[in-house]
Amino acid sequence: MTVLVTGGTGYIGSHTCIELLNANHDIVVLDNLSNSNRVVLERMEKIAQTKITFENADLRDHAALEQVFKKHKISAVIHFAGLKSVNESISEPIDYYDNNISGTIILCKVMQKFSVKKFIFSSSAVVYGNPETVPIKEDFPLSTSNPYGQSKLMTEQILNDIFISDNSWQIALLRYFNPVGAHKSGLIGEAPGGTPNNLMPYISQVAVGKLDKLHVFGGDYDTPDGTCIRDFIHVVDLAKGHVKALNYFEQNKNKDVLTLNLGTGIGYSVLELINTFQKVTDHNIAYDIVARRPGDIVISYASPELAEKTISWKAEENLEDMCRDTWRWQSQNPSGYEAT
Numbered sequence: 001m002t003v004l005v006t007g008g009t010g011y012i013g014s015h016t017c018i019e020l021l022n023a024n025h026d027i028v029v030l031d032n033l034s035n036s037n038r039v040v041l042e043r044m045e046k047i048a049q050t051k052i053t054f055e056n057a058d059l060r061d062h063a064a065l066e067q068v069f070k071k072h073k074i075s076a077v078i079h080f081a082g083l084k085s086v087n088e089s090i091s092e093p094i095d096y097y098d099n100n101i102s103g104t105i106i107l108c109k110v111m112q113k114f115s116v117k118k119f120i121f122s123s124s125a126v127v128y129g130n131p132e133t134v135p136i137k138e139d140f141p142l143s144t145s146n147p148y149g150q151s152k153l154m155t156e157q158i159l160n161d162i163f164i165s166d167n168s169w170q171i172a173l174l175r176y177f178n179p180v181g182a183h184k185s186g187l188i189g190e191a192p193g194g195t196p197n198n199l200m201p202y203i204s205q206v207a208v209g210k211l212d213k214l215h216v217f218g219g220d221y222d223t224p225d226g227t228c229i230r231d232f233i234h235v236v237d238l239a240k241g242h243v244k245a246l247n248y249f250e251q252n253k254n255k256d257v258l259t260l261n262l263g264t265g266i267g268y269s270v271l272e273l274i275n276t277f278q279k280v281t282d283h284n285i286a287y288d289i290v291a292r293r294p295g296d297i298v299i300s301y302a303s304p305e306l307a308e309k310t311i312s313w314k315a316e317e318n319l320e321d322m323c324r325d326t327w328r329w330q331s332q333n334p335s336g337y338e339a340t
């Protein structure tokens with residue numbers, strides 16, 4: 001089937017495109033390149049050994065989006081495009097709601113007009129707020145404290161309402177935990193502009209000498225080593241989850257919106273991640289433990305059981321693989337895609 005991948009030159013989108021091509025799907029990549037680079041497309045073509053159809057367009061440009069749907073016979077949409085920084089969303093809420101909510105609504109309108117009703121949405125563990133217990137299951141209470149999280153919760157609500165109004169839609173809400181790692185080729189990976197917001201790219205930029213030192217926020221939490229615990233998941237495993245969700249759409253009549261956690265089910269602390277990275281790469285990571293950061297969730301890891309039961313998906317790569325693949329990408333591309 002031909003899949004429109006919005007945000008397809010971004011970090012998770014690019015890896016998912018490769019897995020879609022591996023599974024013999026045709027793809028159309030749509031991106032406005034606001035947080036990615038044309039070089040990604042060349043790299044994807046190199047990995048897949050095929051030409052990739054690219055549409056340089058903004059989701060919020062209704063007319064341009066209609067043209068894309070006129071031009072290509074699209075059967076399904078995987079929707080990655082959006083803004084993703086919690087901190088930036090607090091200072092720029094209008095941009096975040098415009099991009100993440102208005103963009104999605106325009107996309108849904110165009111899909112409805114062209115009767116394209118298979119939709120996979122990038123949601124996030126951010127929708128669980130501060131969970132009372134772990135592992136986190138899909139039916140846990142939802143809450144969030146920032147505009148980014150709100151935009152994910154609102155989009156989930158919008159998509160649930162669309163399904164209630166017309167159950168011929170097939171919708172998956174995939175809640176990602178902490179994507180890290182890179183493609184084994186070392187050709188594509190996470191390339192944040194400016195100072196990274198996420199831990200793994202920060203660690204790898206310290207290792208490569210771009211940043212001096214890592215700040216670990218809080219070393220006195222009620223966890224075995226005092227640092228926060230997260231469910232790190234290899235981006236290629238995550239990408240495969242999208243292909244599995246599409247397979248599920250093809251093989252099953254949908255009874256409901258498919259809401260699934262994509263995580264490993266294992267929680268690792270910040271210090272465990274640093275130590276594993278050091279061991280696997282043989283590089284020292286300079287770090288300081290500093291004060292807690294307000295708003296940080298202490299322990300978050302998924303129950304991935306529902307995804308395994310429903311779409312037969314399970315993460316396969318371990319923490320060492322994640323560190324090794326991140327380092328291959330970072331060391332081969334010290335400045336991300338910039339210098340190429």
Ligand SMILES: NC(=O)c1ccc[n+]([C@@H]2O[C@H](COP(=O)([O-])OP(=O)(O)OC[C@H]3O[C@@H](n4cnc5c(N)ncnc54)[C@H](O)[C@@H]3O)[C@@H](O)[C@H]2O)c1
Binds near residue numbers: 006009178
């Ligand atoms: N990376 C994470 O830690 C994480 C965790 C949970 C959920 N998510 C979600 O997964 C999705 C993908 O994340 P990512 O890490 O690949 O981010 P990314 O920034 O690397 O990719 C997003 C892509 O969307 C494009 N884009 C943004 N706004 C657009 C618009 N209006 N029109 C067209 N293109 C637009 C950007 O240029 C970028 O290439 C996002 O929706 C994000 O919120 C990410």
